[in-house]
Amino acid sequence: MPELPEVETTVRGLAAVLQDRQLTRVETRREDLRRAFPVDLRQRLTGARVSGLGRRAKYGLIHTDRGDTMVFHLGMSGRWRIDPRQAEAHDHLVLETDDGRTLALNDPRRFGSVDLVPTAEMEAWPAFAALGPEPFDLTAGNLAEQLKGRSAAIKLLLLDQRIVAGLGNIYVCEALFRAGISPLRAGGRVSKTRLERLVPAICAVLDEAIAAGGSSLRDYARPDGELGYFSKAFAVYDRAGAACACGGTVKRIVQGGRSTWYCPKCQR
Numbered sequence: 231m232p233e234l235p236e237v238e239t240t241v242r243g244l245a246a247v248l249q250d251r252q253l254t255r256v257e258t259r260r261e262d263l264r265r266a267f268p269v270d271l272r273q274r275l276t277g278a279r280v281s282g283l284g285r286r287a288k289y290g291l292i293h294t295d296r297g298d299t300m301v302f303h304l305g306m307s308g309r310w311r312i313d314p315r316q317a318e319a320h321d322h323l324v325l326e327t328d329d330g331r332t333l334a335l336n337d338p339r340r341f342g343s344v345d346l347v348p349t350a351e352m353e354a355w356p357a358f359a360a361l362g363p364e365p366f367d368l369t370a371g372n373l374a375e376q377l378k379g380r381s382a383a384i385k386l387l388l389l390d391q392r393i394v395a396g397l398g399n400i401y402v403c404e405a406l407f408r409a410g411i412s413p414l415r416a417g418g419r420v421s422k423t424r425l426e427r428l429v430p431a432i433c434a435v436l437d438e439a440i441a442a443g444g445s446s447l448r449d450y451a452r453p454d455g456e457l458g459y460f461s462k463a464f465a466v467y468d469r470a471g472a473a474c475a476c477g478g479t480v481k482r483i484v485q486g487g488r489s490t491w492y493c494p495k496c497q498r
Contacts, residue, residue, distance in 0.1 A: 302344050309336055362390075383415065384417045389486070411498070
């Protein structure tokens with residue numbers, strides 16, 4: 231599933247094409263993805279000018295001058311294609327701009343979604359109302375408050391979008407490794423000193439992944455078709471049996487139905 235860096239990379243790629251452009255054609259090629267497209271999507275977006283783009287957690291945001299924001303989620307396999315040479319069977323939403331550019335939202339597994347939300351009501355939109363802070367707004371202090379008294383494993387708590395919005399499995403594994411924290415440690419027993427290492431590690435991992443264009447796993451690619459290459463920098467993710475720099479060996483376990491990779495020797 232595309233995580234925060236992949237969505238941020240996608241939004242930046244779209245901004246290069248969409249910012250300040252008028253949408254001259256909006257076409258849905260099926261009725262739904264994970265859920266139905268808004269019935270008035272075409273009516274409300276055709277002729278609108280894109281006033282800005284952004285991201286909240288793992289959602290991409292396309293703001294318009296009509297006070298509407300198109301919110302998209304890439305699901306498991308979604309990606310935007312810029313100026314595709316030819317249509318593909320899984321191009322389910324197509325946008326055209328006043329300068330002749332074309333963008334196609336391609337989603338073979340259809341686990342993604344597209345919603346249209348009044349921009350002024352974004353914070354109250356149910357999908358956003360329960361979200362925690364963005365990782366880049368996180369501090370050791372407010373994370374400590376969220377974890378206080380929690381017996382669940384720190385790995386699982388960091389994946390809880392109510393605690394931190396946008397973190398996913400790849401980058402939680404990598405951040406915990408950098409901070410030297412066992413993914414099995416109870417959240418409420420992670421010391422302030424460790425949290426002061428963890429928060430910068432989260433931000434550094436995300437920054438590096440964004441700079442690298444994300445991690446190309448399975449179906450993900452950037453809007454320009456290029457592959458992200460942060461996967462080449464993985465220290466533990468998907469590296470079971472690999473040697474760690476500390477002399478230990480990377481191990482894979484399962485937590486909450488998700489795979490976790492870590493080094494038992496240097497992550498305590």
